[in-house]
Amino acid sequence: MKSLKSSVYIVGAGPGNPDLLTVRAQKILESADVILFADSLVPAEILDLCKSDAEIIRTANKTLEDILPIMIKEVRSHKSVVRLHSGDPSLYSAIHEQMQLLAEADIPFEVVPGISAFQAAAANLKVELTVPGLVQTIILTRISGRTQVPAREELTSLAAHQASLCLYLAARHVENAQTQLLEHYPPDTPVAICYRLGWHDEKTFIVPLNQMADCTHQEKLIRTTLYVISPALREVKARSRLYHPEHSHLFRPRGGGEE
Structure with a gap:
């Protein structure tokens, strides 16, 4: 350049x-x-x-x-x-x-701009975090630690949406995070625990939400850890309308003719 x-x-x-x-x-x-x-x-x-x-x-x-x-x-x-x-x-x-x-x-x-950890996590996991009919919202957040989260953004209230929730900077507070998430997500909700994504020693674990804290402690994960909590991590059969033959739009009008 x-x-x-x-x-x-x-x-x-x-x-x-x-x-x-x-x-x-x-x-x-x-x-x-x-x-x-x-x-x-x-x-x-x-x-x-x-x-x-x-x-x-x-x-x-x-x-x-x-x-x-x-x-x-x-x-x-x-x-x-x-x-x-x-x-x-x-x-x-x-x-x-x-x-x-x-x-x-x-x-x-x-x-x-750069690629964020949640994007790298989804790519590694080979999942789409917005699955039609299941979840259409991604929440990127953290839990209060040295930097406090505004009261209106506490994890408990965000968890109520049961969206694909990507939790940064939470490994040192994982018990608190798990407790708050369990107030709204089912205990068997899949959680991807992603450690040092993109590094030579990266690790990824997929566990039920009620085992999130135990896995974090067993693997001695203290920092550089991202949690992805999402129903999209299950095996789900779904199809978007975008490429469905019954879905017409400006570039693919119904009947295949030109507009």
């Missing part, structure tokens, strides 16, 4: 596998001068895409007060900077405050 602007590129690295980077993310990584990456969450293999003289800065041990001045200084030195986050930047990535402060400092930035 053309040489990058002197700017901050907030890039989603996806769940782990470098093959799941977007093409744009890959091109930006190949050209950037400075890469600040969340080394506790992003595999080092992704850095193999960077140019040989790129400056690599690990940020797992840094605060925003450490990171922000580096980004500002490098952009003002006419360098292109990548802030590499895991997953997709729109979910639990703490970019909100970064963007606010960059804007206040008059530093240009761009957000490059």
Whole structure:
């Protein structure tokens, strides 16, 4: 691609596998001068895409007060900077405050989306999380921990929908999560427990909801774990109307004629 602007590129690295980077993310990584990456969450293999003289800065041990001045200084030195986050930047990535402060400092930035863990989980499980006649809603959420969830978004109320619920950042609070989910989902509802998706040591377990906490403890899963709770994980026979021969639309009018 053309040489990058002197700017901050907030890039989603996806769940782990470098093959799941977007093409744009890959091109930006190949050209950037400075890469600040969340080394506790992003595999080092992704850095193999960077140019040989790129400056690599690990940020797992840094605060925003450490990171922000580096980004500002490098952009003002006419360098292109990548802030590499895991997953997709729109979910639990703490970019909100970064963007606010960059804007206040008059530093240009761009957000490059990435594959989120729930999408990688569905692909690994070979399921569609919105099955006609069964479930048509996906809820992405977390449980209260150090960061509190607003009362109106507590897991108990979200579970009432019995949708496909993708639960992030919950392994340390799994008993509480299971208790709240059981208030609305049947005990035998399938749960996919997805650990370190996209990494070389990834693991996936499918258990009934009432065994979610036990499995988490038995496998010693503490972090980087996603729970997918969904009736779509069962063996279900269903068919969408979209490609049904009785379903007509602009490009396939009833009777097969042209409109």
